[in-house]
Amino acid sequence: xxxVTQTPSHQVxxxxxxxxxxxxxxxxxxxxxxxxxxxxxxxxxxxSFYNNEIxxxxxxxxxxxxxxxxxxxxxxxxxxxxxxxxxxxxxxASSGRGGDYNEQFFGPGTRLTVL
Amino acid sequence: xxEVEQDPGPxxxxxxxxxxxxxxYSNSASQSFFWYRQDCRKEPKLLMSVYSxxxxxxxxxxxxxxxxxxxxxxxxxxxxxxxxxYLCVPRGSSASKIIFGSGTRLxxxx
Numbered sequence: 001x002x003x004v005t006q007t008p009s010h011q012v013x014x015x016x017x018x019x020x021x022x023x024x025x026x027x028x029x030x031x032x033x034x035x036x037x038x039x040x041x042x043x044x045x046x047x048s049f050y051n052n053e054i055x056x057x058x059x060x061x062x063x064x065x066x067x068x069x070x071x072x073x074x075x076x077x078x079x080x081x082x083x084x085x086x087x088x089x090x091x092x093a094s095s096g097r098g099g100d101y102n103e104q105f106f107g108p109g110t111r112l113t114v115l
Numbered sequence: 116x117x118e119v120e121q122d123p124g125p126x127x128x129x130x131x132x133x134x135x136x137x138x139x140y141s142n143s144a145s146q147s148f149f150w151y152r153q154d155c156r157k158e159p160k161l162l163m164s165v166y167s168x169x170x171x172x173x174x175x176x177x178x179x180x181x182x183x184x185x186x187x188x189x190x191x192x193x194x195x196x197x198x199x200x201y202l203c204v205p206r207g208s209s210a211s212k213i214i215f216g217s218g219t220r221l222x223x224x225x
Contacts, residue, residue, distance in 0.1 A: 033212070043159060043202075045212040056211040091158050093213075101147050101166070101206070104213060106158035 002026045004107035006092050012113045013082055021077045021110045023092030031095040031102060032075045034067065036060070036088040037109075043091065049075065050098065082114045117216070118142060119203050124220040128193060135189040136219045138203030145205035148186050150177055152199040153218065159202060163188075190221075198223045 005024045013019050025032050034046040047057040049067055066078045075094075079086055089109040095102040120139045128134045140148075147166050151159040163170050165186060169178040176189040186205070190197055202218040 031211075035213075042217055043153075043213075043215040045214065048211040058212070089156070098211070101164075103149065103161055103164055105161060109158050 004092055004094055004105055006090075006107040006110050008110060009108065010111045010113070012115065015084055015114055016081050019079050019082055019112065021079075021090050021092075021112070023075045023077070023094075023107055024073050025075055025092065025094030026096070026105060027073070029094035029096045029105075031055075031098055031104075032067075032069070033093040033095075033104060034077045035091045035093060035106075037091065038085075038088045046077075046090075079112075082112075084114050087112055087114045118214050119205055119216045121201075121203055121216055121219045123217055125222050126219065127222045127224060130193060130195055130223055130225055132193050132223075133189065133191045134193055134221065135187055136201065136221075137185050137187045138205075138219075139183075139185045140203070140205040141184070142205060143181075143184060147206045148177070148179060149204040149206070150175075150186075150188050151202040151204060151215075153202060154199050159215070162201070193221075193223045195223050195225065197221060 007022045032049040035043050037043045045058050047061045048055045064080045068076050089111050091109045092107040093104040095104045150162040152162045153159045163177050165177045174191045179186045200218040200220050
């Protein structure tokens with residue numbers, strides 16, 4: 001069964017450093033998402049991406065964040081200058097269709113620890 | 116009013132029992148609904164999609180009541196592996212993102 005994959009599974013970084021989290025969505029999917037979950041809290045939407053551009057972003061997704069689909073398979077989330085409060089699980093998701101019926105499938109996540 | 120409301124639980128039930136929990140939603144325009152489950156420190160996994168009055172998949176049954184704006188999930192013959200947080204996701208006009216609630220925690224004891 002096709003699945004979303006993410007690397008690395010765990011990333012430790014120093015405050016102020018840049019990190020890039022990588023995702024490989026399901027191959028025929030067209031809609032891509034990043035979510036995050038701070039320990040003990042709800043899963044929060046960060047950004048959605050379709051047709052090589054951001055379609056929606058949340059307040060969390062400020063200028064420190066960016067997304068890119070550098071080739072036909074990868075979807076990345078970059079945090080330019082990490083803060084302590086960026087420590088969280090980051091989940092990538094993909095969907096084959098938009099609208100009300102888009103079932104989103106999540107990757108296993110990257111645990112980001114900012115020291 | 117919150118987009119979705121669920122009893123946070125925890126529901127603590129013995130293995131083999133039947134357990135049900137509800138989810139109420141505020142957007143009457145929601146056309147489709149999903150139940151996700153999330154294990155501790157894992158990703159949300161799609162459990163069921165509901166597009167009409169309900170859906171059944173093995174031990175799991177989802178029922179939708181549009182008039183009262185709630186959706187329920189019934190788990191029969193519960194297994195230890197069913198222990199997780201169950202997240203109700205109504206899909207509405209803002210279709211891009213999923214707004215997750217806190218879900219309902221279920222714990223199955225031997």
